[in-house]
Amino acid sequence: MVCRSIEYGGLGVRDLERTGLALRLRWFWLSRTDTDRAWQDLDLQFTPEERGLFYVSTSMVVGDGLTTLFWEDRWxxxxxxxxxxxxxxxxxxxNRRKARTVAEGIGGNAWARDIRGVVGLQEIGQYLLTWQLVTHTTLSTEPDKLVWNWTANDVYSARSCYRATFHRSMTCRSWKLIWKVWAPPKVKFFHWLANQDRCWTAERLARRGLHHHPRCLLCDQEPETIRHLLLTCPCARQAWHETLSWLRLPAPSPEHDASLQDWWRYWCPG
Known part of the structure; x- marks a missing residue:
């Protein structure tokens, strides 16, 4: 959580493991796009995780078909x-998956001769689908182009690769309310901890089996939770009433199931 960017509810602390993964993929990218590198003839080894991230992050624009892998690349x-x-x-x-190029495969339909083993009805159906797609492919004299899907200019960058490892993470709805406001850093950090329910309230102490007071020390009415301390405690409600009155805003009571995040978003929808 701490290593996620602030947009995803974290603190933006760089994850060194993900950073290393992004930097290793740079070698993978250069091995496919820069044939003049001195280490091109070396047998570079990449883990399944690295290969998987690379292939979902790239696609090929087929030109002459000389560098696009027929079976492996997304073309x-x-x-x-x-x-x-x-x-x-x-x-x-x-060995055919790693060597057969699009130009070789289309020429004389050589790709069909790569098929080995038992072919059932499902395989035949997929074979016909592939045949139809390949038949409509035409080559040109332009070289193939490897496209990096995470940048506007289609070129690899370590920054975009690092951010891609967080793709589909849930966006924090209130990150701007925490970090894009005028407040001392310690206040912002406390707000972040409160949103994560990581403040050492009596409820959290109880979950950890640590000594705690059974009721709120301010009102002696309810168990001490972060929501109670900041929203529903009579002392907190009085503080909100005074603050909102000074701002000439109404001070409605929080909904029973409203979270601290919902409360902030109600007053700061932008």
Whole structure:
């Protein structure tokens, strides 16, 4: 959580493991786009995790088909044959998957001769789908282009790769209310802790099996939770009443199930 960016509810502390992953993918990118590198002939080893992230982050724009891998790269409408025809893909020997280019595969329909093993009805259906897609592919004299999907200029950057590792994370709805306001840093940090329910209230002490007071020390009415301390405690409600009266705003009582985040968003919808 701490290593997530502030937009995703974290503190933006850099995750060194993800950073290392992003930097290693730079070698993968250069091995496909810069053939003049002195280490191009070295047998670079990449983990399945690195290969998986690379292939979902890239796609190929086919030109002459000389560098695009027929079975591995995402060159058919942004998808690979492994995605479009997974059962057919399993019928291809591994050495062919890593070597067969689009130009070689289309020439004389050589890709069809790569199929080995038992072919059932499902494999035949995927074979016909692949045949239809490949038939409508035409090559040109332009070189193939590898596209990085996370940048506007289609070129790899470590920053975009690092951010891609958080793709589909849930966006924090109130991050601007915490960090984009005028307040001392310690106040912002307390607000962040309160949103995460990480303040050492009696409720949290009880969950950890630590000594705690059974009731709020301010009102002696309810158990001490972060929501009670900041919203429903009579002392907190009085403080809100005085503050909102000074701002000439109405001071409604918090809903029974309203969270601290919902309370802030009600008063600061922007």
């Amino acid at each position: 058919l409408h942004g998808q690979s044959i492994r995605e479009l025809a997974p059962l057919l893909y399993l019928c291809i020997p591994k």
